[in-house]
Amino acid sequence: xxxxxxxxxxxxxxxxxxxxxxxxxxxxxxxxxxxxxxxxxxxxxxxxxxxxxxxxxxxxxxxxxxxxxxxxxxxxxxxxxxxxxxxxxxxxxxxxxxxxxxxxxxxxxxxxxxxxxxxxxxxxxxxxxxxxxxxxxxxxxxxxxxxxxxxxxxxxxxxxxxxxxxxxxxxxxxxxxxxxxxxxxxxxxxxxxxxxxxxxxxxxxxxxxxxxxxxxxxxxxxxxxxxxxxxxxxxxxxxxxxxxxxxxxxxxxxxxxxxxxxxxxxxxxxxxxxxxxxxxxxxxxxxxxxxxxxxxxxxxxxxxxxxxxxxxxxxxxxxxxxxxxxxxxxxxxxxxxxxxxxxxxxxxxxxxxxxxxxxxxxxxxxxxxxxxxxxxxxxxxxxxxxxxxxxxxxxxxxxxxxxxxxxxxxxxxxxxxxxxxxxxxxxxxxxxxxxxxxxxxxxxxxxxxxxxxxxxxxxxxxxxxxxxxxxxxxxxxxxxxxxxxxxxxxxxxxxxxxxxxxxxxxxxxxxxxxxxxxxxxxxxxxxxxxxxxxxxxxxxxxxxxxxxxxxx
Numbered sequence: 001x002x003x004x005x006x007x008x009x010x011x012x013x014x015x016x017x018x019x020x021x022x023x024x025x026x027x028x029x030x031x032x033x034x035x036x037x038x039x040x041x042x043x044x045x046x047x048x049x050x051x052x053x054x055x056x057x058x059x060x061x062x063x064x065x066x067x068x069x070x071x072x073x074x075x076x077x078x079x080x081x082x083x084x085x086x087x088x089x090x091x092x093x094x095x096x097x098x099x100x101x102x103x104x105x106x107x108x109x110x111x112x113x114x115x116x117x118x119x120x121x122x123x124x125x126x127x128x129x130x131x132x133x134x135x136x137x138x139x140x141x142x143x144x145x146x147x148x149x150x151x152x153x154x155x156x157x158x159x160x161x162x163x164x165x166x167x168x169x170x171x172x173x174x175x176x177x178x179x180x181x182x183x184x185x186x187x188x189x190x191x192x193x194x195x196x197x198x199x200x201x202x203x204x205x206x207x208x209x210x211x212x213x214x215x216x217x218x219x220x221x222x223x224x225x226x227x228x229x230x231x232x233x234x235x236x237x238x239x240x241x242x243x244x245x246x247x248x249x250x251x252x253x254x255x256x257x258x259x260x261x262x263x264x265x266x267x268x269x270x271x272x273x274x275x276x277x278x279x280x281x282x283x284x285x286x287x288x289x290x291x292x293x294x295x296x297x298x299x300x301x302x303x304x305x306x307x308x309x310x311x312x313x314x315x316x317x318x319x320x321x322x323x324x325x326x327x328x329x330x331x332x333x334x335x336x337x338x339x340x341x342x343x344x345x346x347x348x349x350x351x352x353x354x355x356x357x358x359x360x361x362x363x364x365x366x367x368x369x370x371x372x373x374x375x376x377x378x379x380x381x382x383x384x385x386x387x388x389x390x391x392x393x394x395x396x397x398x399x400x401x402x403x404x405x406x407x408x409x410x411x412x413x414x415x416x417x418x419x420x421x422x423x424x425x426x427x428x429x430x431x432x433x434x435x436x437x438x439x440x441x442x443x444x445x446x447x448x449x450x451x452x453x454x455x456x457x458x459x460x461x462x463x464x465x466x467x468x469x470x471x472x473x474x475x476x477x478x479x480x481x482x483x484x485x486x487x488x489x490x491x492x493x494x495x496x497x498x499x500x501x502x503x504x505x506x507x508x509x510x511x512x513x514x515x516x517x518x519x520x521x522x523x524x525x526x527x528x529x530x531x532x533x534x535x536x537x538x539x540x541x542x543x544x545x546x547x548x549x550x551x552x
Contacts, residue, residue, distance in 0.1 A: 006053020009034040009516075009545055012045050012060050015524060017067040017487075018510040019494045029062060034516040037544035041512060059547075064539060065524045067490065068510050069234025069517035070460040071497030073263075074349075074381060074405060074446035077238055078245040079155070080458070081223020082211055083451045086113070087120040090151060091455060092128035098135050101151070105143045114209035115167070116148045123154035123307050123452050124414045128473060134159050137197030152203060154452035156305035160197045160206070168206045170195050176202070184310060184326040200308035203451070204270065217248050224258045227449065229549050231459040232519035232538040235261040237446065237501050239299050239349075240271040246284065254288035259541070259548035261292050261517070263501045265299040265349050274298065274337060278344035291515065296501065297347030297376065300337055302329045303357035306386075306414070306421055311353035312360070314388065318423050325354050334364035338372060347376035347502065349405070355388050362400035369401050376502055377403045384436055384443065385410055386418060388429045394439065405500055406431065408445045408492070409463035413454055416472035427478075433467055433492075434482040444496035445489070456534070464489040464525070465533035486526050486533070516545040 011032040031048045033041035041051065048058075088108040095101045105119055126134045140149045140161035148164035160168065172193050176185040185205065188198040199206070211219060228236060240246055252258040266277040276283065277298045286293050303325055304310025309317050312325040329337070334350070341348040352358045358380060365378060380397070384406030387393050397404055411431045419426045436443050445463045447453070456462050465471065467489040470478050484492070498508030506515050520540040528536060541549035 007033045007035050007040065007051040007056050009057045009059065010048050010051060011066060011518070012048070012058065012062050013064065013066040013520075014062045015065045016042070016510055017065060017490065017526070019068055019491050020509050020511060032066065032510065032516075032518065034545040037516055037546075039510060039512055039514050039516050042510070061520050061540070064520040064522065066510070066518055066520050068494045068508055069519050069541065069543065070232050070493050071235040071237075071501065071503070071508055072228070072233050072446050072458070072460070072493075073237035073444055073497040073500035074407070074448050075228075075236050075238060075458070076155075076241065076448070076450040077224060077227065077236055078220060078241040078249070079451055080227055080449040080453065081219045082216065083120050083152075084223055084227070085215065085219035086209075086211060087118050087152070087451075090119040091122045091452070092125065094455065095129075097130035098139060101129070101135055102139060102143055105140075105149060109144060109147065112147050116150065116164070116209045117144065118208055119149075119151040121151045121153040121452055122413075122454060123305075124417045125151070125153035125452075127414075127417045127420070134198060137161055137165070137195075140164075140197065150206070150208070152451045154305065154307055155203060155450045156308035156310065157198065157200045158203060158206065160199065164206070165195055165197065170199065184304065184328065186308075186310075201304050201310055213244065213248075216245060217252070220245065220248050221252050221257050224260055225549070227458040229259050229541055230538065231461070232541055233260060233458065233460065234517040234519070234541065234543050235263065235498070235501065235503065235507060237263050237265065237296075237497070239265050240267045242271060243284075250286050250288050250293050253293045254286075259543050261507075261543065263294060263296045263503065265297040265347070266295060267299045274300075274340060278340050278346065291506065295346070297349055297379075298337070298341050299349045299351065299381070300329065302334065302350050302352040302361050303327055303354050306353060306418060309421065312357035313354040313422055314356045314359070315423060315425070317421055324356060327357060327360055329361075331360065331364040331367070334361055335368045338365055338368060338378060342373045342375040345375060347379065349379040349381055351381045353382045353386070355386065355393060358383055358393060359396055362396035362402065365400040365402065366396075377401065379403050379405045379500060381405050381448075382407065384431065384433070384441075386422070386426060386430050387432050388425060390429070390432055390435060394441075397441075403500060404436070404441060405444055405446065406433070407448045407463070408433065408467040408489070409447060409454070409457055411466045411478060412462065412471060412473055413457070414473070415478050416474060416476055430478065431467075431470075432479075432482050433484050437484060437488060442496055442499050443492050444500045445493040446497060459534070460493045461525075461536050462534045464493060465530065467492065468533060469530040486528070490525065516542060518542045
């Protein structure tokens with residue numbers, strides 16, 4: 001064989017899960033032939049001699065299962081990496097109760113910077129701690145009255161001590177601004193009108209300390225490896241946080257210090273204005289190759305989060321008959337954003353948690369669908385998570401021509417807590433994946449990792465286990481009739497995610513012509529017990545035909 005015809009690498013696999021079709025793949029050993037960063041052939045192990053050359057590397061993975069790299073179409077990897085780098089981890093169940101939270105914070109006082117000690121807690125923190133409440137302002141004062149002590153319980157709610165309230169300028173007569181980048185802010189008050197320390201949708205307004213450029217670089221390069229690559233995630237749909245962070249990602253990917261591919265959605269207005277996002281070529285010229293790093297779309301918020309009671313609902317929240325959450329965008333604003341992004345050739349991703357927000361977004365889009373220029377399908381983030389009326393919402397999605405982008409891992413995160421916030425009618429109306437798949441919807445799996453995510457939330461196998469086993473945080477089983485098969489769940493996290501990002505032409509399955517982004521597993525997920533799925537181990541990760549991770 002001539003050197004030009006020889007393969008760069010041949011993987012000898014015990015089994016290959018291609019993620020093509022509806023059924024599990026054959027059991028026979030298969031060789032994956034890689035050349036120029038792409039898969040060029042899939043052949044029987046005994047037929048590899050036709051591709052062998054002097055410099056062909058042969059990887060003996062006959063004791064492993066090989067599948068495509070995972071595709072996470074919705075992540076905040078910059079935020080999550082920086083949080084891991086600079087915040088004190090007080091998440092449950094690691095800190096199961098308030099005394100352990102306070103103890104952890106006191107132990108980490110030396111980690112304070114710029115007068116702040118900030119802890120990272122889970123979403124629905126008040127439901128996950130043994131006391132079933134948040135730590136109080138006074139309890140955080142017991143950690144320190146000189147330092148501003150804050151706990152960020154997800155990206156929508158924080159708890160502040162007295163000093164933190166002072167530094168944030170939140171006094172008894174404080175009036176919250178009408179809108180922040182994630183929703184309508186609010187400040188909880190006691191009977192006397194004094195702030196309790198609980199604030200919502202204000203994280204960008206408080207003034208938490210920032211990392212230096214060098215610290216951000218260190219945080220992002222280590223964070224991607226620890227949060228994504230070691231779990232087999234080879235493509236990340238990144239919701240931007242800062243322009244500086246994007247440039248660090250781009251340079252590190254170009255230099256191969258970060259191995260994941262990145263498809264970027266510019267958060268507006270959190271990172272840049274809509275106008276700046278649509279003209280991103282004027283201020284962002286990527287150094288990395290387009291299949292490694294590129295700007296794909298724009299992300300906007302149409303409502304807030306459930307934990308902050310700012311998701312916009314058709315029915316009121318159970319503890320306040322007057323509160324239906326908040327819509328952050330009008331119909332005309334939604335239509336205008338859709339028009340501007342389509343004209344710029346960008347995919348629009350709209351955060352719409354509550355059903356009222358989804359109806360509002362879909363109605364606005366349906367009204368202009370015939371006027372929009374051709375372009376990428378608009379995404380509704382979190383559609384498919386809470387679905388109080390499946391038939392009506394599914395019809396609205398269809399009329400608007402959108403793609404729902406749910407997060408199966410949220411079933412574990414907070415599925416059991418939603419009925420306590422929105423009403424018992426939600427008990428069996430969440431994450432209807434069986435029905436969505438049967439109705440032909442593309443169902444994907446994404447981490448939506450941010451501040452306050454679960455430990456291991458970026459591991460796709462936690463999300464896969466959630467979709468299959470339907471287990472909640474406290475090990476209850478929710479709506480088992482909506483479970484999917486293991487193979488379907490694997491497809492959700494590979495080809496399903498690739499379709500969301502518009503990259504299914506070159507990744508998401510193992511097929512000839514696709515990028516050689518493959519991972520090896522220590523054992524076969526198709527034969528694993530449901531309760532063992534989250535513990536499956538990725539032994540090797542390959543991106544573009546180069547091995548970028550190997551289990552130590």
